Each structure stands twice: as C-alpha cells, then as structure tokens.
Ligand code: OAD
C-alpha cells in the first residue's frame with residue numbers, strides 16, 4: 001500500500017473507533033447493560049470455563065489448593081496436565097478413570113450462571129455458548145443443543161481407541177463402567193468388540209478439537225454483537241484466542257473470580273500476549289471486567305437488566 005493509501009486507511013480506522021465509542025454509551029457495567037437491552041445487541045457469544053461450575057461442586061483446574069491440578073499427588077504423574085494428555089493416557093489410562101469418578105456428570109445441578117445463559121437464549125439473544133467444560137451442564141440447564149459448542153468434548157459419547165474399530169458407546173455405558181470399579185482399583189472400560197480401551201470423547205492435550213468447533217467459530221465470531229467470557233483462566237489454546245476473533249468494535253465482558261494472567265516482563269518483551277483483554281488502558285473502549293463469583297455477577301447483571309424474576313422462575317421450574 002502506498003503512503004496515501006495508508007493515510008486513508010488510518011483515517012478509516014479512526015472513524016471505526018469513533019463508531020465504537022457509540023456502541024457502549026460508557027465503558028462501565030451500566031453502559032453495557034444499556035447496550036444489552038438495546039436492539040443492537042442480538043447475537044451474544046459466551047465463552048465458558050470451569051469457574052462456571054465450581055458452585056455446582058465441580059472443581060476447576062488451576063485454582064491454587066482446590067483446583068484439580070493441585071490435587072493429583074496420589075497419581076504420580078510426571079506433570080499435572082499428563083492426566084489429560086493423549087500420549088500418557090494410551091500408556092496409563094488408570095489415573096484418568098480414577099479421577100473420572102469425580103468428574104462424571106451425575107446428580108450435579110446447573111448453577112445460576114448456567115440459567116442466566118438459558119435466559120439469554122430464551123430472550124433470543126444467544127448466538128452460541130462455547131464451553132470448555134465436560135460436565136454437560138449447559139445441556140442440563142436446557143440450552144438447545146444447537147446453541148452449544150462443547151469445545152473440549154464431553155462424556156456424552158465415548159469411542160474405542162483402536163483406529164480399526166472406533167465403536168461408539170453411550171454416556172450410560174461409560175458411566176456404568178467407570179462407577180463399577182471400586183474406589184481404590186478403578187476399572188478401565190474395554191471395548192466389547194476388540195478389547196481396546198474406550199475413551200470418553202473429551203478432547204485431551206494432543207488431540208484435535210471437534211470439527212464443529214472450527215466450523216462454527218468461523219461463522220459466529222466475525223458476526224456477533226457481544227462476547228461474554230465466564231470462569232476461565234484463558235490458559236488453553238486454541239480456545240483462549242477466540243476472544244481475538246470478534247470484530248474490533250464488539251464489546252467484551254469478562255466475569256471471573258481472579259484477574260487474568262498478565263505477561264511477565266520477559267514475555268511482554270518477546271511480544272507474548274496476556275489475556276488479550278484491555279481493561280486498564282485509557283484507550284479501552286469495549287472491555288469490561290466484573291471480578292467475583294460468576295453466580296453473583298450474573299445475578300447482578302440479571303437484576304440490572306430487569307430479568308431477575310425470570311431467572312428465579314427458571315431455576316424454580318427446573319426439575
Ligand atoms: P481453570 O481452572 O484454568 O480456570 C478457571 C477460572 O475460573 C480461574 O481463573 C478461577 O479464578 C475462576 N473461577 C473459579 N471459580 C469461579 C467462580 N465461582 N466464579 C467465577 N470464576 C471462578 O479452568 P479453565 O480455564 O476452564 O482442558 O481450563 C481450561 C482447560 O484446561 C480445561 O478445559 C481443561 C484444562 O486442562 C483439558 O483438559 C483439555
């Protein structure tokens with residue numbers, strides 16, 4: 001591009017920024033709520049992580065003390081993430097199936113935050129929930145299947161690991177196998193056709209995310225009006241980078257108990273990004289952070305939106 005072209009391009013970027021400031025009347029929760037109530041905000045994408053389900057009794061991964069990775073000493077893993085690494089699993093599936101007894105969606109109930117998303121869906125404002133969670137609580141809360149992308153898979157289906165077989169198994173089947181072993185000697189589910197290990201369709205490190213994830217991210221993110229991120233440390237790729245895919249002018253709300261990781265001095269020097277949000281800078285025109293428990297924050301949002309009674313009712317009606 002020649003100099004004149006660049007000059008006009010920079011003018012148009014400024015123009016775009018000018019428009020941006022009009023989307024949120026102010027960069028605050030009030031400004032955001034006003035925007036959410038308006039007709040301009042129709043297609044909301046929500047990105048979800050383990051923090052969304054901790055109040056349902058499911059631990060997250062990285063919270064110091066309570067997170068799964070802080071409580072794996074008994075398994076003698078070479079490093080905590082080995083628990084969910086496909087190479088390690090093929091060699092030694094026992095630790096995963098032991099832990100799976102705790103991770104299985106059983107009597108767990110969706111949280112207030114899940115029902116807030118259900119309400120967004122009922123209001124016709126939910127474009128899609130992209131969840132990293134494998135607890136299926138979005139489905140249980142009643143969000144329609146087509147509005148959910150289980151980016152890291154779920155226990156919903158399982159497959160035989162043998163590439164020659166790949167027999168599919170149901171949630172009930174894998175549940176009964178996982179719960180059959182006694183606590184100290186977990187059973188590894190074996191394929192009844194070929195005898196290979198059967199693995200739930202959870203995406204392990206080293207495995208590709210589902211095709212549906214790639215297909216729908218391409219379709220959804222360039223064309224949304226608001227991004228909400230709830231209860232995730234944004235440590236795992238490619239999920240974490242999704243927040244960069246919404247257009248420059250689209251407001252982004254993050255709800256999390258703890259602040260996001262900032263790059264160290266060295267990382268910043270090497271040009272490595274932090275969370276990708278820009279809450280602090282003076283030029284921020286679209287990123288808002290609500291720090292706290294997501295159930296409280298969703299409750300606060302619902303109240304400000306005038307949706308509190310409906311949210312209470314949804315929770316009451318849920319069997
Ligand atoms: P993490 O454990 O990394 O992050 C959870 C985040 O939620 C943390 O920042 C917590 O501070 C926050 N949090 C906890 N309780 C909360 C609450 N009640 N309200 C709001 N925030 C809360 O979990 P993820 O980001 O989901 O992948 O982890 C991403 C992926 O890493 C997982 O899907 C899993 C894991 O390894 C695989 O296993 C492939």
Ligand code: ZN
Pocket residue numbers: 160161162165166167191192193194195196
């Ligand atoms: Zn098989």
